[in-house]
Amino acid sequence: MIGTMAQAAPYVGYVYPNETDIPWSVLIVIYPYITGLVAGAFIVSSLFHVFGMAQYKPVARFALLTAVSFMFFVPMPLLLHLGNPQRAFNAVLTPHWTSAMAAFSYVAGFYISLLLLEIWFAFRADIVALSKTTQGPLGTVYRLMTLGSDDVSPRALALDHKFATVLAMIGIPAAGGLHGYVGFLFGSVKAREWWSSDLMPIIFLLSAIVSGIGLLIVLYVVYSRIRKVPVDQACMKGLARTMWAFLLVVLVIEGLELLEMFYKRLEGIDMVQRLIEGPIRYGMMIQWGGSLIVLALLTVLIVFRVEGKALVRGLVISGVGMMIAVLAMRWNVVIGGQELSKTMKGLLVYYPEILSHEGLVAVAIVFTCPFVVLWLITRFLSPWEPEPS
Amino acid sequence: MTQEDKKIEVKGSNLVRRNFFLRMLGIGTACAGTWVGSGNLVARAQSAETAAAAAPKIPDYDWNKHKWAFGVDATRCIGCLRCVEACKAENGVTQDAHHFRTWVERYVYLEGDERAHVDSQSDAQNIAASGSEKEFRFDNRYKDAKVEKAFFVPKLCNHCTHPACVQVCPTGATYQTKDGVVLIDHSYCIGCQYCVQACPYGVREFNHVMGVTDKCTWCYHRITKGLQPACVEVCPVEARVFGDRNDPQSPISAFLRNNRVSVLKPETGNAPNVFYVGIDKEVC
Incomplete structure (x- = not known):
């Protein structure tokens, strides 16, 4: 309801009292x-x-x-x-x-x-x-x-x-x-452990490009169906390669970021681990699982020079998969960052209204x-x- | 409650009635790119950037002559929570367990434990003990436990020298005064809550009725009249110390002179102006 607080976020451990009112919702x-x-x-x-x-x-x-x-x-x-x-x-x-x-x-x-x-x-x-x-x-x-x-x-x-x-x-x-x-x-935002990373702009940018290509593939195929015209094969092959390349780079960078974080083991890393295993568990599974499946699928489509309807089907699945995986990534960043308490001694759970x-x-x-x-x-x-x- | 606070409260209740209409109007207005009321906003444009330079009209008060600071002696705090109660009453803070301008944390080390058990008055067991979210009490959960060490830590806005909240505010609604206090212009805040995210100490809370961010002002309406902040005023053990650093005789100057003090999260670079005595590394 307008003018009232959303349901207070439940938490474990110790969180600052004001943190139970999660500032940025699913809209962000x-x-x-x-x-x-x-x-x-x-x-x-x-x-x-x-x-x-x-x-x-x-x-x-x-x-x-x-x-x-x-x-x-x-x-x-x-x-x-x-x-x-x-x-x-x-x-x-x-x-x-x-x-x-x-x-x-x-x-x-x-x-x-x-x-x-x-x-x-x-x-x-x-x-x-x-x-x-x-x-x-x-x-x-x-x-x-x-x-x-x-x-x-x-x-x-x-x-x-x-x-x-x-x-x-x-x-x-x-x-x-x-x-x-x-x-x-x-x-x-240096106050948020999960956000405060120099790699954030580049990760956002690359994942954005991957999701945008995914959207374009899906929309192009849908519009072609509606217009009852064949899907351009050369265009689809090009989109497959572009998405594959950007996806590969973003996965490597995101993977390196996580690796560095856990290798350095700075103070509070235990709570970061609990965040990944807890509140954003499913989000991380969708983000990483989805991305890796799409990467594998795109690799098959490219290496085996798949064409025709199989290529279109494969690419539509990849496009939808990437849109879902990147949406999960946005959730994991925006919501995950707020679920990790600034005390680094507790975790909150956000439930959207x-x-x-x-x-x-x-x-x-x-x-x-x-x-x-x-x-x-x-x-x-x-x-x-x-x-x- | 001061006259100014009452004005804010009246404004708040008016906003409740107009809230839905205004929000919808605002979204529509902004989306369509309509420049309704822009004349007024342009006028504000000239003052917003220089908000900190234009002194408030407070009789007999010159903000160039003061440098306020706050001290907390955690060795004295008894966790009575009168400060929290006084703050809520003085400043009309939302009466629930999720909005505080100040709070108190309890750190308890049990025998054999390496990490402290931490809670505040907002903890569910403490609320059960007090019987209401509007009353504050620490329960007696450690009555039968073997406690090795325990202490209370009052928390409040640190009124940082380099405040991250001021840095991120997109409109300049939150600003730093010449006398070292971080304030919010409630009539100018858009309610984006970026400042809530940016504060490393979790001291900012959102007033859902007015749609603006709120936080401790060190009771600016009181200190500019020569009074103490409400929380300092009611503290029965002088665990909270407030004063003017420009005055060598002030309680805070003596506090800083006579104690080895620390600040919270110095690594953020915010340079807090709330100084602590008697806290240990577990304090977050």
Whole structure:
């Protein structure tokens, strides 16, 4: 309920009295998760737009629309979480620059502007065509969206392509910055043993890319089914390799971090071990088990040059698997960090609420919105290349 | 309770009624990017960064002339918890077992144990002993045990010289005063709770009615009028010491001069201004 405390977290050992009121709920699990999906989808589009990898062309524009649809809802969980959301602009108008959080609106605002600009250049020819063929209010919208520029000569289109490429090039560090920033938000909290790690930004960024590629694979296959067109095999093979590479690196880095932590055995390590064996046990099993299964599956798909329906099925399973594993990783970090008491003498257990504005239903609604918006956007601006007749 | 506190409480109760509407309005407003009320916020923009530079309007008080600090003599504390009771009453702290501006921890070493058994007044057995979350008592669980060593440790905001909570606040709603106190502007706090995460000592708590973070102010409304913080005032054994470090005759100056003191979690680099005597390595 709004205005009241969620159920106090049960605990074992000794925890500070105020810690039983867990500050960041499941909404803050979904926040870095959604941001990560944006980063991953964007990277795929950049593989085509910047690096010219032609096999990604079928999903390049769709990836941009996916990124922007999810980006629209990145602030949503944060706003729902605030005690005084009506004051959210305080952080924008009077940012306190020593706070990582103060940069959020600027980082997110810059990134969303960049995405919208890139989409405009990538879709300008389509928008001009639609503005000429569509009647009624929708036609007016298309005409407005041309921004008065209806030149679709080869020279103008080449210029569009150049602009889109430059924007995509800026977009790569921006996507890295956006998600690295989220990692910094957690990694810089020295009071939380489980968060305070220099590797946090890089782990967040790499896992974000893996989850985003997973999302794109699933969405691309689903949309292809709906459109009743075959899935592009070369594109799928490329996505499989990209996901495999990023997944491998993130697993190695995360593994090394855990290894170092347990090798150094700094004070409080016993409680960290109990956290992993206790409150986040299932989360860790899903994160690590899921990631390793997907890695094995992708290795099989690549090594044995699997093609056709088997490749698509394998990749959809991998995509869904990675989305679940990375969601578990976000839970393990955000919730796990708060379940480990700052006393290092106790553990708390967080139980999410169901119906409150910070509950699971709210999370489900927030997470459904980008899919609905993406569907609407693709109806409005088709990212697909026309089928060869 | 001071007039200012009453104002805050009235504001709080108004907020309860308006809470749902405001939250929904706020989410809608922010999402749509509407700049409602931005004029007022821009005006605040000029003052927020310099909050610490603009002295509060308190009659006969100059915050440039003081440097407050707090001492805790754990060897004196008897765990009576009057300080906790006084703090809750003085500052209108939420009356349950999960919100405290100050609390007391009990450390007990039993014969043969290497680690201390730790609890506070929030422990379920202690609440059962007091009969209510609004009353505070340590139970008698060690009555028949062979206790080797035991002591109480009062805890409160450390009003750090380099406060991590101030560093992470995205709006500057939490700030450091010239006289060394860390305060929160409740009318400006957005309720993100980043500061709650950042405090290594767990002293920040969230006021769910007002949607803002709260914490010990060393009773700023009292000390700026020449009074002692409520917890110091009621302590029957002078385990809590408060004063002005700029005044060599003040109780805190004498406390720091006459004792070998330590601070909690010095490795965080926060440089706390609550100084302890009589605690050992187990104190977290």
